[in-house]
Amino acid sequence: MRADARRNRDRILEAARDAVAERGADAPMELIARRAGVGVGTLYRRFPDRGTLLAALAEQYVHELMDALDRAVAAEPDAWAAVRAFVVYSVEKGRGAIAAALAGTSAPQARQTLVQRLDELVRQAQADGAMRSDVGTGDLMELLNVFACHPGVIPERFLPLVLDGLDRRQPRRRNK
Amino acid sequence: MRADARRNRDRILEAARDAVAERGADAPMELIARRAGVGVGTLYRRFPDRGTLLAALAEQYVHELMDALDRAVAAEPDAWAAVRAFVVYSVEKGRGAIAAALAGTSAPQARQTLVQRLDELVRQAQADGAMRSDVGTGDLMELLNVFACHPGVIPERFLPLVLDGLDRRQPRRRNK
DNA sequence: CTTAAGCGGAAGGTTGGCTTCCGGTTCTAT
DNA sequence: ATAGAACCGGAAGCCAACCTTCCGCTTAAG
Numbered sequence: 583m584r585a586d587a588r589r590n591r592d593r594i595l596e597a598a599r600d601a602v603a604e605r606g607a608d609a610p611m612e613l614i615a616r617r618a619g620v621g622v623g624t625l626y627r628r629f630p631d632r633g634t635l636l637a638a639l640a641e642q643y644v645h646e647l648m649d650a651l652d653r654a655v656a657a658e659p660d661a662w663a664a665v666r667a668f669v670v671y672s673v674e675k676g677r678g679a680i681a682a683a684l685a686g687t688s689a690p691q692a693r694q695t696l697v698q699r700l701d702e703l704v705r706q707a708q709a710d711g712a713m714r715s716d717v718g719t720g721d722l723m724e725l726l727n728v729f730a731c732h733p734g735v736i737p738e739r740f741l742p743l744v745l746d747g748l749d750r751r752q753p754r755r756r757n758k
Numbered sequence: 759m760r761a762d763a764r765r766n767r768d769r770i771l772e773a774a775r776d777a778v779a780e781r782g783a784d785a786p787m788e789l790i791a792r793r794a795g796v797g798v799g800t801l802y803r804r805f806p807d808r809g810t811l812l813a814a815l816a817e818q819y820v821h822e823l824m825d826a827l828d829r830a831v832a833a834e835p836d837a838w839a840a841v842r843a844f845v846v847y848s849v850e851k852g853r854g855a856i857a858a859a860l861a862g863t864s865a866p867q868a869r870q871t872l873v874q875r876l877d878e879l880v881r882q883a884q885a886d887g888a889m890r891s892d893v894g895t896g897d898l899m900e901l902l903n904v905f906a907c908h909p910g911v912i913p914e915r916f917l918p919l920v921l922d923g924l925d926r927r928q929p930r931r932r933n934k
Numbered sequence: 935c936t937t938a939a940g941c942g943g944a945a946g947g948t949t950g951g952c953t954t955c956c957g958g959t960t961c962t963a964t
Numbered sequence: 965a966t967a968g969a970a971c972c973g974g975a976a977g978c979c980a981a982c983c984t985t986c987c988g989c990t991t992a993a994g
Contacts, residue, residue, distance in 0.1 A: 583970095584960085584961060584962080584969095584970060584971070585961075585962095586960075586961070586970095586971070586972085587961095587970075587971065587972095590971090590972085608951095610950080610951060610952090611951075611952070611953090612950095612951075612952085612974095615973095615974095620972080620973080621972060621973035621974050622952090622953080622973080622974070623953095623954085623955080623956095623971090623972065623973055623974070624971080624972060624973070626952090626953065626954085627971080627972085631952095631953095632952095714919075717915070717919060721915050721916070724912065724915070724916075725916065728904065728908055728912060728916075731907065731908070732904055732907075739893070739897055739900070740897070740901065740904075740920075743890075743893065743920065743923040744916075744919065744920060744923055745923075746922075746923045747920055747921075747922045747923030747924075748923075759939095760938095760939060760940065760991090760992060760993080761992070761993090762941090762991075762992070763939075763940065763941095763992095766941085784982095786981080786982060786983090787982075787983070787984090788943095788981095788982075788983090791942095791943095796941080796942080797941060797942035797943055798942080798943070798983090798984080799940095799941065799942055799943070799984095799985085799986085799987095800940075800941060800942070802983090802985080803940080803941085807983095807984095808983090
């Protein structure tokens with residue numbers, strides 16, 4: 583693969599990430615190309631169809647999250663603290679609707695590994711009594727998607743709130 | 759206004775609500791018409807353009823929320839309980855992306871009244887020490903939008919969690 | 935029974951995005 | 965340095981989806 587070709591490939595992926603973040607999974611191919619500083623032709627040569635492009639994006643995204651998880655675990659001795667750190671990072675990193683847009687397409691095996699590892703951590707945090715136990719790993723992933731879909735005010739205002747909601751203490755029935 | 763005309767108008771509004779909920783603010787006019795069991799012509803005669811239709815929808819929606827608020831206040835003596843009840847109702851009622859889709863279009867004065875009344879309630883709940891005070895009414899409305907955008911698993915799983923997060927006790931810094 | 939209000943949906947027009955294709959350009963191996 | 969394979973850009977053609985208008989037929993209502 584020629585050097586310029588590789589460079590373009592990377593640029594395209596980056597541009598696609600931004601575009602998908604802002605405009606959803608069906609962001610115009612031409613927009614992606616222009617942002618990458620590349621012609622549509624180039625885009626199509628590298629990724630024959632939108633599906634291929636999205637799949638590449640998904641794989642990259644999952645890998646990034648995986649790295650983030652590793653880092654969080656390394657940095658935080660406490661399981662619950664690691665979960666928090668991972669969620670915070672993911673929300674900041676997961677620009678726009680990427681996660682949601684890719685939820686279906688997402689590379690199955692990589693994603694599964696990610697979920698599996700996160701699950702261990704969550705169970706640990708719950709076993710420690712630090713995290714409420716009526717919310718599972720699947721819920722957590724879902725939560726990340728929601729945040730990813732609402733960039734801007736939502737994450738900054740509500741992330742702490744939700745994290746507090748996830749914290750310790752069993753849920754108590756309040757009404758009735 | 760002829761009886762059949764009125765009936766059709768109502769049906770259209772209902773169909774539009776569903777369609778917008780599922781497909782967003784730019785749901786095809788023809789889809790709306792067909793669901794209402796009506797020809798496109800009828801739809802256009804009643805609502806000359808999409809904007810008019812959306813405005814009508816928004817107004818109706820805001821009125822519903824206002825009623826809900828009144829009911830919540832009447833039923834619950836405690837301010838914080840009323841806020842909770844209102845939020846729960848809104849999330850259940852606010853099908854799909856209606857709220858978000860209409861956020862911009864929304865009838866200004868009615869919306870303002872709604873926000874104003876909710877604000878009183880929120881302040882009361884906060885003054886009672888029952889609701890955390892670093893989240894305002896605006897945030898609450900935003901929250902409703904987010905929930906409205908993610909029908910299905912999100913509301914049911916996360917609403918209690920978020921409500922717990924809103925509850926009492928000042929936020930405490932946890933990390934660092 | 936009359937008639938004005940109302941109705942349906944085909945048709946025409948517009949927009950916006952997808953893909954292909956090919957003449958020109960740039961790497962890179964020798 | 966240079967040949968030639970790989971690569972590039974973007975104009976052009978195609979298509980699908982949607983909007984909106986229009987008019988002959990239907991029906992409520994007095």
